[in-house]
Amino acid sequence: MSLLSVAEAQARLLALASPLDIEHAPLVAALGRWAAADIRALRTQPAADLSAMDGYAIRFAEMPGPWRVTGESAAGAHSGLTLAPGDAARIFTGAPVPVGADVILIQEEAARDGDQLRLAGEGPPCPGAHIRRAGNDFTAGTTLIPAGARIGPAQIALAATGGHGALPVRRQPRVALISTGDELVPPGAPTSGVRLPSSNAPMLHALITAEVPAIIDDRGIVPDDLAATVAAFTAARDANIIVTTGGASVGDRDFVRPALEAAGASLDFWRVALKPGKPLMAGRLGNAIVLGLPGNPVSAYVTARLFLVPLLRHLGGSTRLFDQRRAIRLAGTIPATGKRMEFLRGYRAGARVRALTGQDSAALAALSRADALIVRPPFSAAANNGDIVEILTIA
Structure with a gap:
């Protein structure tokens, strides 16, 4: 044969x-597995315009100060506030931005005396400063994780924020x-x-x-x-x-x-x-x-x-089955190969890779020191110091 x-x-x-077969696994149980179908957002994030900082919501373009504090907006609460020109609202990170506000004046640049507020620094850098607009991250129906993609910690957080409590995986x-x-x-x-x-x-x-x-x-x-x-x-x-x-x-x-x-x-x-x-x-x-x-x-x-x-x-269900090879320069020399493809144990030193001594198939001490396999196609000529070779990283 x-x-x-x-x-x-x-x-x-x-x-x-x-x-x-496909099953629906709780978020944490999906870690390290692959999405068995496109996972789409069930909600928009942010669902409304939200403040990115603690400070004050103001109508800066119409009136650069001073302002009168007329209300407060906290995270998770529907304030229902609408700001008239000259009004301001105390606001906290993650809180909904009142209707009419065009910037968030950060706390460090605000001076407040009772309900009177004035600018104490350079002011907002641009219109919309420190406001996270509705849908800025994603909107309902957006593909969050495509089928075949690996599910890691960031993907779990994304799916949770997108409204999912379980994910389709194999x-x-x-x-x-x-x-x-x-x-x-x-x-x-x-x-x-x-x-x-x-x-x-x-x-x-x-x-x-x-x-x-x-x-x-x-x-x-x-x-x-x-x-x-x-x-x-x-x-x-x-x-x-x-x-x-x-x-x-x-x-x-x-x-x-x-x-x-x-x-x-x-x-x-x-x-x-x-x-x-x-x-x-x-x-x-x-x-x-x-x-x-x-x-x-x-x-x-x-x-x-x-x-x-x-x-x-x-x-x-992964769409990426094989580890990617990458090119790197060789340190030292390695001999020519015969009719079989060879995978030499090696280690990377800076921008080069060096073959380890002890290439015997039972030599575990050399394997434990290796962080790469040097890939040698059949009938390859000997490779010399500085030649380009391909490796698979293993550590």
């Missing part, structure tokens, strides 16, 4: 899935994590000989949580045994995505592929022209998408960023 390009494998993985995907390998023990458990703490599941859990709101079910460690692996897949088939790490290659102790076939899964692709991460597979088991990641932790991390995160965004 020939190796798929990264782009082709990504496209085939996404073609296995459609965005999840259901959170259910992700089952399965770690395979006789050599693995749970994190924190004693190790002896060649046993190894399981790091992929907590790493993937953290990566998913940082990128996409999801319901994550860590199914633990499955031994290198065909029956046990089949049972693990069967038990997880109610998830939207089943993510495995390890056991996806062709060794005598690699049971993920035969276990998937035995459980009734259909395999869409296996092996990608990617370094690190060639033994990557994808398919379907019932309604679940199965994504088999390599067992080496750096390979698992890179492939999760390139495949799992875009898949989760796709299920969530």
Whole structure:
């Protein structure tokens, strides 16, 4: 079987899935998700002309002072005031502007003696100064958040101000994590000989949580045994995505592929022209998408960023599935590539990026120091100091 390009494998993985069903989530529960439909304003903001400052509402153009204070306007109250020439009204931030007022004289530039008010500074800088006009932010019916846009804290505030208490979003995907390998023990458990703490599941859990709101079910460690692996897949088939790490290659102790076939899964692709991460597979088991990641932790991390995160965004209804690459100059040198696309761990220093030493697919110390992946297309020539390369930022 020939190796798929990264782009082709990504496209085939996404073609296995459609965005999840729509639900209406309370505002805070919508954080980090994507709008499933255009979210339009149910009200106008501001709903009336409001004062932007504490001070006095006056008719400055007709009479630049002095004035007589005839009333007061407070935030949240309908004052019903109308100012005649020479009148002024005490006003507070957020309060409705009386009919007839053309500016707000800020408190710091006003001198008041009883009901008499005069100018104590330079005065208003322009007509309409310190007045927030009705509809200045948005009007009813305006699209506040377009479909497919990510909902962050500012969007939640905007939607709340627009009259919404819940927002249309896609259901959170259910992700089952399965770690395979006789050599693995749970994190924190004693190790002896060649046993190894399981790091992929907590790493993937953290990566998913940082990128996409999801319901994550860590199914633990499955031994290198065909029956046990089949049972693990069967038990997880109610998830939207089943993510495995390890056991996806062709060794005598690699049971993920035969276990998937035995459980009734259909395999869409296996092996990608990617370094690190060639033994990557994808398919379907019932309604679940199965994504088999390599067992080496750096390979698992890179492939999760390139495949799992875009898949989760796709299920969530995002219109921006892939992280944007950006051009930057190289510090140092990096070797030519072969037939696989390579993602080198690197770190940015000023306006340049440098490849880390320790590019082994199990070298977690180097990965923890990286804040970028240097993207190297297949058959790229060696790159020298000062050359332009592309990176994906990861921190």
